[in-house]
Amino acid sequence: MTSVKRSQLAEKMAGEITLSDSPGHALRKWRMNFEIPPGVLSDRLGVSPSVISDYESGRRKSPGTAVVGKIVDTLLAIDEENGGKQIQKFSSMLFSGVDNDVIYDLHEYERAVPLGEFSEVIGCTLLSGSVDQLIFGYTVVNSLNAILQLSSDEFNRIYGWSTERAVIFTNASTGKSPMVAIRVTSFKPRCVILQGIEATEVHPIVAKMAERDRITVMCTGMDIDKIVTTLRHKEW
Amino acid sequence: MTSVKRSQLAEKMAGEITLSDSPGHALRKWRMNFEIPPGVLSDRLGVSPSVISDYESGRRKSPGTAVVGKIVDTLLAIDEENGGKQIQKFSSMLFSGVDNDVIYDLHEYERAVPLGEFSEVIGCTLLSGSVDQLIFGYTVVNSLNAILQLSSDEFNRIYGWSTERAVIFTNASTGKSPMVAIRVTSFKPRCVILQGIEATEVHPIVAKMAERDRITVMCTGMDIDKIVTTLRHKEW
DNA sequence: ACGAGATTTCGACAGTAAACGAATTACGAC
DNA sequence: GTCGTAATTCGTTTACTGTCGAAATCTCGT
Numbered sequence: 001m002t003s004v005k006r007s008q009l010a011e012k013m014a015g016e017i018t019l020s021d022s023p024g025h026a027l028r029k030w031r032m033n034f035e036i037p038p039g040v041l042s043d044r045l046g047v048s049p050s051v052i053s054d055y056e057s058g059r060r061k062s063p064g065t066a067v068v069g070k071i072v073d074t075l076l077a078i079d080e081e082n083g084g085k086q087i088q089k090f091s092s093m094l095f096s097g098v099d100n101d102v103i104y105d106l107h108e109y110e111r112a113v114p115l116g117e118f119s120e121v122i123g124c125t126l127l128s129g130s131v132d133q134l135i136f137g138y139t140v141v142n143s144l145n146a147i148l149q150l151s152s153d154e155f156n157r158i159y160g161w162s163t164e165r166a167v168i169f170t171n172a173s174t175g176k177s178p179m180v181a182i183r184v185t186s187f188k189p190r191c192v193i194l195q196g197i198e199a200t201e202v203h204p205i206v207a208k209m210a211e212r213d214r215i216t217v218m219c220t221g222m223d224i225d226k227i228v229t230t231l232r233h234k235e236w
Numbered sequence: 237m238t239s240v241k242r243s244q245l246a247e248k249m250a251g252e253i254t255l256s257d258s259p260g261h262a263l264r265k266w267r268m269n270f271e272i273p274p275g276v277l278s279d280r281l282g283v284s285p286s287v288i289s290d291y292e293s294g295r296r297k298s299p300g301t302a303v304v305g306k307i308v309d310t311l312l313a314i315d316e317e318n319g320g321k322q323i324q325k326f327s328s329m330l331f332s333g334v335d336n337d338v339i340y341d342l343h344e345y346e347r348a349v350p351l352g353e354f355s356e357v358i359g360c361t362l363l364s365g366s367v368d369q370l371i372f373g374y375t376v377v378n379s380l381n382a383i384l385q386l387s388s389d390e391f392n393r394i395y396g397w398s399t400e401r402a403v404i405f406t407n408a409s410t411g412k413s414p415m416v417a418i419r420v421t422s423f424k425p426r427c428v429i430l431q432g433i434e435a436t437e438v439h440p441i442v443a444k445m446a447e448r449d450r451i452t453v454m455c456t457g458m459d460i461d462k463i464v465t466t467l468r469h470k471e472w
Numbered sequence: 473a474c475g476a477g478a479t480t481t482c483g484a485c486a487g488t489a490a491a492c493g494a495a496t497t498a499c500g501a502c
Numbered sequence: 503g504t505c506g507t508a509a510t511t512c513g514t515t516t517a518c519t520g521t522c523g524a525a526a527t528c529t530c531g532t
Contacts, residue, residue, distance in 0.1 A: 007255075014255050015247030017301065018301040018304050020346060025347055029347065047520090048521070049479065050480070050481080050524095051521060051522085052479090053479065054480090057481080059481090059482090061302065063519075066298035067519085069255050073255075111264075111265065275507095275508060283491070283492090284492055285510085286510070289509065289511075290510085300489070300490085303489085
C-alpha cells in the first residue's frame with residue numbers, strides 16, 4: 001500500500017537536503033536519524049562505500065536530484081524493512097492529525113491531466129457533468145465517517161495543493177454522504193469519484209447536488225488498491 | 237522577518253522537484269504556479285533565458301541541489317516582492333493551523349550544536365541546569381497566550397523534528413507561564429530561553445520546575461529579531 | 473594493545489551539468 | 503498577416519559530478 005506518510009517524509013527530507021548550504025551534512029543527518037551505517041546504505045545503493053563518504057563529507061558540493069532522490073528512497077526502504085520504526089517516529093510531524101486512516105492516498109501531478117484519460121484508466125462511468133477538463137492531482141478518502149469529524153482546517157487538507165483535482169471516496173453505498181460533505185464546505189474539487197458502486201445504485205439526488213456545484217461525478221467498481229497503483233505510477 | 241511559511245513552502249517545492257522523475261516538469265509547474273514568466277526568472281537569476289528553458293525541457297536530467305535551491309528561492313523572492321500572493325495561497329497547506337502568529341521561527345540544524353555556544357551568541361545568562369549538552373534546533377514562540385489555546389496535537393508541532401532543542405519564549409514577564417506550559421505536556425525541550433527579561437526578574441519557582449524536568453533555563457535581553465537572524469545564519 | 477572490519481580520504485577519469493549565444497520557432501498586438 | 507518580443511532548441515565549452523579502488527585512518531572487542 002502506498003503510504004502518504006512515507007512520501008511526505010521523503011519530500012521533507014529531499015527538500016531539506018536540497019536547500020541546505022551543505023547537502024552533505026543534511027544527507028548525513030538523515031542517515032544518522034535512521035541509524036543506518038554508511039556501509040549498509042552503499043550496499044543497498046550498489047555503490048562503493050566511498051561514494052557515501054564523499055557525498056557526506058561535501059566533496060560534491062551540489063549533488064544531482066537523482067542521487068538525492070535515490071538516497072532518500074533507500075533510507076526509507078531500509079527503515080520499512082525493519083518495521084518502519086523511524087518513519088513512525090517522524091510521522092507525528094507530518095500532516096497534523098490527518099493520516100493514513102483517513103486519507104488513503106494523495107498525489108499531485110506535475111502537469112495538468114485530462115480528466116477523460118484519468119477516469120478511463122480507472123474504469124469510471126460518467127454520472128453527471130463533463131469529462132472535458134483538467135486536474136492536477138487526486139485524493140483518495142478512506143473513511144467517510146472520519147472525514148465528517150475533522151475540523152474545517154483539517155478538512156481542507158484533503159484538497160492537497162490544488163482543488164483542481166478528483167476526490168475518490170472508497171466503498172460508497174449510495175454516494176449521498178460524500179456529496180453532502182462536499183456541499184457543506186467551501187472548497188470544491190473538480191470531480192468526485194465514487195468507488196465500489198454501480199451506476200444504477202447511485203442515489204438520484206447525487207446528480208442534482210453535483211450540478212449545483214458544477215462538479216463532475218463518476219463511479220467505478222475497480223479495486224481501490226489497483227486504482228492507487230495505477231494513478232500513482234501512470235505517466236501522462 | 238524570517239517567515240516559517242516561506243521556508244516550509246520552499247522545502248515542499250524543493251522536495252517535490254528533487255524527488256520527481258522529471259525535475260524539469262516539476263520546476264515548470266512551480267514557476268507557472270507562481271505565474272512568473274521564464275524571462276523574469278532568468279533575469280533575476282542573472283542567467284540567459286535558455287538556461288531556464290533547458291532545465292524545464294529536461295535537457296538536464298538531474299540538476300544539482302544548488303540550482304534547484306536558487307530557483308526555488310528566486311521564485312519565492314519574486315513573489316514576496318509582489319506582495320506574497322502565491323505564498324499566501326499555498327500557506328493554508330502548510331503547518332496546519334499553527335503559523336507565523338504563534339511560532340515566530342522554527343529551525344533544524346544539520347548537526348548537533350553545543351548549547352554553550354548557542355546560548356553565548358544570543359547573550360544568555362544561565363539560570364538553572366547545565367549548558368554542557370547538544371541541541372539540534374530551536375523554536376521561537378511568539379505568543380504564550382496563543383500557545384495555551386492549541387490542541388495537544390498542534391502543540392507538539394512547536395517541537396519540530398526533535399525535542400533536542402531550545403524553546404525561546406519572547407517577552408517573558410516572570411517566566412512562570414512558559415514553564416507551566418512545558419510542565420503540563422509530555423514533550424520536554426532540552427532548554428528554555430526567556431527573552432526580554434533580566435535574571436533578577438525571573439520568578440524563583442522557575443528554577444524548581446526546571447530541575448524537575450531536567451531542563452536548562454536561561455534568559456537574554458537581546459532583541460528577538462537579532463536573535464533570529466543570528467541563529468538562522470550561524471555556521472556552527 | 474592488537475587486529476579485523478568499517479569508514480574516510482584521495483587520485484583518476486568518463487560523463488554530464490551549467491552556462492552562453494546564435495538560430496529557430498511561437499505568440500500577441502495591431 | 504506581419505512585425506516584434508518572448509521562448510525554445512541546440513552546438514559548444516568548461517568545470518564538476520558520479521563512481522571506482524587503493525591507501526590511510528578510525529573503532530571496537532578481547
